Amino acid sequence: MQRKPIIAIDGPSGAGKSTLSKLTAQRLGFVNIDTGAMYRCVALAAARSGIEPEASGALQNLCRQLDIRFVPAAEGERVLLNGEDVSVAIRTPANSLLTSRVAAVPEVREALVALQRRMGESGGVVLEGRDIGSVVFPQAEVKIFLSASATERGRRRYDELRAKGEAVSLAQTIAEVEQRDRNDCMRAHSPLVKPVDAIEIDTSGLTIEQVLEQILAAVSLVRGDNA
Numbered sequence: 001m002q003r004k005p006i007i008a009i010d011g012p013s014g015a016g017k018s019t020l021s022k023l024t025a026q027r028l029g030f031v032n033i034d035t036g037a038m039y040r041c042v043a044l045a046a047a048r049s050g051i052e053p054e055a056s057g058a059l060q061n062l063c064r065q066l067d068i069r070f071v072p073a074a075e076g077e078r079v080l081l082n083g084e085d086v087s088v089a090i091r092t093p094a095n096s097l098l099t100s101r102v103a104a105v106p107e108v109r110e111a112l113v114a115l116q117r118r119m120g121e122s123g124g125v126v127l128e129g130r131d132i133g134s135v136v137f138p139q140a141e142v143k144i145f146l147s148a149s150a151t152e153r154g155r156r157r158y159d160e161l162r163a164k165g166e167a168v169s170l171a172q173t174i175a176e177v178e179q180r181d182r183n184d185c186m187r188a189h190s191p192l193v194k195p196v197d198a199i200e201i202d203t204s205g206l207t208i209e210q211v212l213e214q215i216l217a218a219v220s221l222v223r224g225d226n227a
């Protein structure tokens with residue numbers, strides 16, 4: 001039997017990776033691995049233990065003690081950190097900003113990349129992140145790079161936060177998206193880059209269904225479904 005492919009979905013914050021990765025995994029019956037949630041767990045655990053993002057040794061030790069799991073649930077996937085459901089706690093604006101700093105630490109990246117490789121190496125997985133197609137699985141059979149303007153991505157994030165009842169401003173949310181872009185693109189270790197062999201989809205002005213169809217078409221091509 002043909003081995004199931006590895007699908008890498010990279011791109012900046014708010015480009016639609018989470019939604020599209022989950023839908024792609026659902027449609028194909030693949031496992032979805034949200035690597036951003038893994039970095040978010042490290043940031044949350046660091047904040048709770050009073051570890052600064054500069055303390056690379058302490059962060060490396062911390063990574064060894066973390067048990068991160070994704071559990072399917074009726075209301076969407078839950079993220080468990082050492083058995084505790086942290087799905088909400090990891091997505092606050094403060095933890096989001098801290099995450100982009102913690103994710104710049106080479107020791108943290110090494111630990112999480114090793115874990116992500118173990119989770120995905122047998123195929124049949126969709127991994128979403130920033131460095132999946134470039135670093136974690138450069139041999140991934142399908143590489144998608146989702147993009148959208150910072151204003152569009154900030155607006156989506158703002159709508160999400162408002163829907164959750166958070167009192168945020170649009171300008172502030174766009175500024176935070178831009179700040180995270182700078183952190184993610186300018187870090188020395190595994191910055192966000194579009195792999196040369198990735199298919200770029202600008203999601204501005206497209207519906208979720210339209211983007212999903214493009215991703216599924218790319219997967220079909222690789223699997224030879226129409227051959």
Ligand code: DC
Binds near residue numbers: 180
């Ligand atoms: O996708 P997200 O917004 O949940 O990601 C949270 C942060 O983690 C973001 O600042 C980028 C970083 N990240 C990363 O550096 N590498 C990944 N593979 C995934 C996320």
